[in-house]
Amino acid sequence: MEEPLNDREARVLGSLMEKEMATPEYYPLSLNALVNACNQKSNREPVVNYDEATVLGAISSLKEKRFALQTDASRVSKFAENFVKLHNLLEKEAALICLLLLRGAQTPGELRGRSERLYQFRDLAEVEAKLEDLCDMGMVTKLPRQPGRKESRYMQLLAGPPEPRDLAPGEPLPSPRPTDVDHDRITALEEKVHLLQQELHDLQTVFLQFKKQFE
Numbered sequence: 001m002e003e004p005l006n007d008r009e010a011r012v013l014g015s016l017m018e019k020e021m022a023t024p025e026y027y028p029l030s031l032n033a034l035v036n037a038c039n040q041k042s043n044r045e046p047v048v049n050y051d052e053a054t055v056l057g058a059i060s061s062l063k064e065k066r067f068a069l070q071t072d073a074s075r076v077s078k079f080a081e082n083f084v085k086l087h088n089l090l091e092k093e094a095a096l097i098c099l100l101l102l103r104g105a106q107t108p109g110e111l112r113g114r115s116e117r118l119y120q121f122r123d124l125a126e127v128e129a130k131l132e133d134l135c136d137m138g139m140v141t142k143l144p145r146q147p148g149r150k151e152s153r154y155m156q157l158l159a160g161p162p163e164p165r166d167l168a169p170g171e172p173l174p175s176p177r178p179t180d181v182d183h184d185r186i187t188a189l190e191e192k193v194h195l196l197q198q199e200l201h202d203l204q205t206v207f208l209q210f211k212k213q214f215e
Contacts, residue, residue, distance in 0.1 A: 004160035014101030016081035028078035095119035107151035
């Protein structure tokens, strides 16, 4: 493998890979769009707050590694990843690497549930098989199973080997967090509530106008 990525390079590369697969109509990304992608609060762990200089520094080093490209064809410079093409990755392989770059170590079940926007795996067995392929390629490793967990976690090796905290068998289980599906459902419900409130307001206005006719 090449020289390990630092945290900033990993976040920038993962963000570029994600937007290429999830929103190709808005890709490549301008600097402003890339900064927003790195700093977004959903589908990121940890959440960061990079400024433009930090992102540009990461892009510069990724370009030196040939993992990223810059185009100046338009008035605004735009950036794209070159990692997938450079390593001849399949779409499903790129999706898994992307998720591991953006959210850290995850189980096959978590990866399958979070990959819907990037690639739709047929079943859990397909995810596990592709993770093993990536392990053979030296890009991913399987971590020791934690107490209380049915599945082992996998982590990417692009940013170097696991640290002791990644391997600690006694690491406490994280508190339950809403899944991406839960987040989407909550957003949809909030939109429906807003529409219902608007309809109620319109009905109240019509009723008051109707009532005035008989006063």
